[in-house]
Structure formats: structure tokens, C-alpha cells
Amino acid sequence: MKTLIIGEIINNNLSSGTLEILGKAKSLDLDVQVVTVGSDENPSIGLDLCKQTYLKRQNNSLNLSKAATKISEIIKNEEISLILGSSTYMCRDLISFLSVDLNSSPVSNVIDFDVASGNVSTVNSINGGESLYKTKINSGQALLLIRPKAFDPVEVNFNDDFETIDLDGSDLEVFDIFIEEKSGPQLEDSKVVISAGRGMVDKENLELIETLASKLNAAIGGTRAIVDAGWMPYSQQVGQTGKTVKPDVYIACGISGATQHQVGMKDSKFVIAINKDEEAPIFQLADLGIVGDTLSVIPKLNDNI
Numbered sequence: 665m666k667t668l669i670i671g672e673i674i675n676n677n678l679s680s681g682t683l684e685i686l687g688k689a690k691s692l693d694l695d696v697q698v699v700t701v702g703s704d705e706n707p708s709i710g711l712d713l714c715k716q717t718y719l720k721r722q723n724n725s726l727n728l729s730k731a732a733t734k735i736s737e738i739i740k741n742e743e744i745s746l747i748l749g750s751s752t753y754m755c756r757d758l759i760s761f762l763s764v765d766l767n768s769s770p771v772s773n774v775i776d777f778d779v780a781s782g783n784v785s786t787v788n789s790i791n792g793g794e795s796l797y798k799t800k801i802n803s804g805q806a807l808l809l810i811r812p813k814a815f816d817p818v819e820v821n822f823n824d825d826f827e828t829i830d831l832d833g834s835d836l837e838v839f840d841i842f843i844e845e846k847s848g849p850q851l852e853d854s855k856v857v858i859s860a861g862r863g864m865v866d867k868e869n870l871e872l873i874e875t876l877a878s879k880l881n882a883a884i885g886g887t888r889a890i891v892d893a894g895w896m897p898y899s900q901q902v903g904q905t906g907k908t909v910k911p912d913v914y915i916a917c918g919i920s921g922a923t924q925h926q927v928g929m930k931d932s933k934f935v936i937a938i939n940k941d942e943e944a945p946i947f948q949l950a951d952l953g954i955v956g957d958t959l960s961v962i963p964k965l966n967d968n969i
Contacts, residue, residue: 697716719829751809858877938956939954
């Protein structure tokens, strides 16, 4: 089946979400090409595995309609049947445009999919990850939004062999753009993630988390409660309405473990939970649990690492 993957760029290379989808597509022996949308000047995104096309937007362009129009042209001209994108802001916008152009409803929260006898079927997560349902797609084109960390990323060597298509600027006038500064390990790719919850009591106590993270070279996350309280930016939220992470080690500090949070971290390989409430749901997921006050436990960890 002819398949198009919408690619994204992080740190001048294809994002981990793109590589996860590519790995799954290759395991199904699909006829794959990648169309990557970004504004980087000289990205290293060429692939030996398949054809790569780079749709280069202008830095001040916020409207994705022209990128969607170009992708739609490629889909129609090359008779592509399956379109895949990671469930990110950009891909959700692009898939929405494409669903109108192609008259096909997108399927979101996909955690697995299969292609048999020309038919696409999916497994989807609902109710905060507590339930799964299956979908069979009958439309001419299948549009799937894949949940991050659903698959293992394919190992690739990037090169500079790809076609670049420059897109015109947006019709919207942009007066200012704010780009959040990022430093240190990022949630999406870090092998160790330390997340904070209400048990940290006060924003100033997050310094304890930051110290521990620097010692472990870990990324820092948080629950929706502390993001809503303004302790952390939304980009660090882990959970159903935030990011999905799958690190080797996940350390939950003062987190009760509501279902909405578990959805974003339950596939971590090893979970360590610190909470003074021994009945906290997070301990049901934990491989190692510490019943104690996080404000007492974390300083001891910092002193001994």
C-alpha cells in the first residue's frame, strides 16, 4: 500500500515520533515516502530507507494551509492510500486540512494499525487509556494520527539527499513570534524523566527536582495540576492532555497517579514512585515505591548521588 508519513524536525533531524511511525510502516512492508514540513535552513533529514521531500516554510509562517495543499497534491498525484502523522500540534492541523481535501475522517489516538488485503484497521485508546477499540477504515484514503511512543523508532543514518520545495509565506500578517527556549534533555527523548506533582507543595521546592535531574541527566515533567498552577510551562506536562513519555526510568515525585497522568507515562520501562500516601494509585504502576515525604526523600537522594 502506498503510504505517506508527515515528518517533523527536532534538532535538525527527523523527530522521534516520525521515526517511530517509519519503523512501524517498514515492519508492514509498506511502500513509504516521507514529506517533512519545517523551517530549518539546512536540516539533515535524508533517508536511505525511502524517498524524502522537504516542504520548507518561512520562519514567520504560522498557517499550515499551503503545506497541506502541497501534501494533498502529492497524495492525489501518486495515488497514496495511507497517510500517517504523529499526534502533535502540527500534524493534527495538517491532517485536519487533508481530511477536508480528501473527504475522509481522520482516526486519532491510534496505538497500533495493520494493513491486510488492502484494508486498514487500527487499535485506538479511549477513556484515558482504560479502554481500547478497533476501527476498520473504508474510505479511499486512511488518515491516522499516531500516539507518540506507540512504536519503537527505526534506526537510521541521516543524509542530505532529499528534494526541497519552498512554500510561499502565509497570507496572515505576523507581528511577533515567541519561541520557548529549550535546554537540557527533552521529555520526548530522554532516557530518564523526573516528574513533579502536588506533593512538592510549593513552586520553590522544584529546585530539588532540578538538582536531582542535573545529577541524573534527566528531563523534567509535571502533572496538569502544577502546570495549571503556573509552576511549569505546558510543554512539560505529562499525561492525557500533555506529552506521552517512554523513558528507561520514570521517577514520580509527589504524584498521586490519576488515570489522566498514567496515560502519559505507563509504558515507562521502570517506574519509581515517591509519595507519602501508601494508597496512592501511582504505586500500582511502580516497580519501586518509596512511602515518604518527597521534601525529605529527594534531598537525601541529592546528597547521596
